[in-house]
Amino acid sequence: MVEYQNILGLLEAHVELQPLLLKSHDRLKDLLFLDIALDSTVRTTVERGYEELNNVEPEVQKLQKELQEEIDLHFALANTVAQTSTPLSDSPSQIPTKAQELLSNKDVLEITVLKLEEELIALHFLLSQERNERM
Structure with a gap:
């Protein structure tokens, strides 16, 4: 969240300062440094976002697997309870x-x-x- 606030701050500064800095050729270097800082901050934020996504992907996959197991168990139990004439030994591996x-x-x-x-x-x-x- 801090990175996004930094990007917004740099964007606002860029928008406000660009007209002032373009008026003087001596200030073009300052505008260039501002653009470089903005670019660097955006790249860093995007890279950290990708890292965070990569870090949570295994956890998401684990949770998806657990959810699928719970869904399978639910259906197996529902089928077993619904079919009282069917002995449990017909589908023990599912339960x-x-x-x-x-x-x-x-x-x-x-x-x-x-x-x-x-x-x-x-x-x-x-x-x-x-x-x-x-x-």
Whole structure:
């Protein structure tokens, strides 16, 4: 940001001083030095900008890779959850171990809930049979 302010300052000085310096041939050397300073500052700023871009490029690539991995994981999990009939072993390479464990636990819990629901229905049936026998 400092470099950009330097460039703006030099540009403003150039615009204001150029008409004054062009009036006298003795001052042309000052105008030339001002132009050289402006050119040098612009080149330095551009070079630093390129260096900064080159320095952040690996980080950007790393973040893009991580984002793609997260997107892939999201789709793999969404597909696995949506296709409850498909066993987890069909696509384990796409899903991290922790996620596989969670999905396995989810499957076990769903099976347990189904068994408990069946048992509840059976108990309701037995209860209604006993009530009918008492009458």
